[in-house]
Amino acid sequence: MVNAKPATQQIVEIKEIKDDIVYLKGGGLRAVIMVSGVNFDLKSEEEQNILLYGYQSFLNSLDYSFQIVVHSRKLxxxxxxxxxxxxxxxxxxxxxxxxxxxxxxxxxxxxxxxxIMSKTFYAVVPYDVIQVGSKTIAGLGSLMEGGSRAPVATTKEEDETVKITQLEQRVEQVLGGIRRMGLRAVRLNAQELIELYYNLYNPEEKERTLAIAKDMTT
Known part of the structure; x- marks a missing residue:
């Protein structure tokens, strides 16, 4: 008997998409930003240096990692x-x-x-909660705090609110850093996120063009 292939939903780590946020099965959150491209080779040496220093400064301002994705697809x-x-x-x-x-x-x-290939650039902003034993740590900064305080009881809704707030702060920081380099950056909304992931996991089907992509190329 031939084993049935697992459904796509069983493979991907996405739990749901709502309020412009990707919720992962492991509890992490993701926001996706579409970024305009730039032809680096056509820039003057001075312009190239400005871009490089701006990018270096942007990365040094972050105390967390984020992902850069280049999506190439036949036009x-x-x-x-x-x-x-x-x-x-x-x-x-x-x-x-x-x-x-x-x-x-x-x-x-x-x-x-x-x-003929088309390329689209994305910055994926993460927020993950670190589990250490029975404690939940929101970030590395928590490791520097003293351990003598009694744990504060929080509800699931309160924990979710904290995670979303932290993610939103990171999104604003990444958006600001990218825009200061002279690039256009727009956060994808829930519908655009659904279309993006549909395209990624169904490469053989006709691509659904994100409406936001038209604005980024004009």
Missing amino acids: NIDGYLEMLRQRELQEQNELLKAQVAEYVEFVSSFVQMNA
């Missing part, structure tokens, strides 16, 4: 080609109609012969 131009075909059908001038048809054929053939 999907089906929507663009369909728009051109509709334009061809509506065109009254026969010469222009023929030119549009030739252009559609050229673009379609070119993309088939050449793998």
Whole structure:
């Protein structure tokens, strides 16, 4: 008997997505920021140095790690080609109609012969609670506190609020650091997060374009 493949939900570590936050099964939280790209090679040496020093300063200002993700995917131009075909059908001038048809054929053939990749850049901001024995530690700073105080009882809702507050503070810090380098940075909302993870875990299907991506390229 052939073993059934596990469902995607069993493989991924995501518990749920709500309020612009990714909740992991292990209790961690994640926020995702889309960042505009920059052609570093086209910058002057002075501009390159400014970017490098700005990035170094940004990293040195953080007391936690965050993840940089480059999502590369073959460019999907089906929507663009369909728009051109509709334009061809509506065109009254026969010469222009023929030119549009030739252009559609050229673009379609070119993309088939050449793998044109699109790249999207993301910064993933984490917040994880560290478990040490029976104690829950919110960060390394807690290790410096004295151990003589009695533990304070907190509810699950209070713990969740603290975690969210800490994550939001980190998000603002990362957003500010990226923007100070002259890059555009926008946090993904819940719907955009769902579409992003759908694309990542279903690479064989037609990609769902994030609405926010259009704003980042204009």
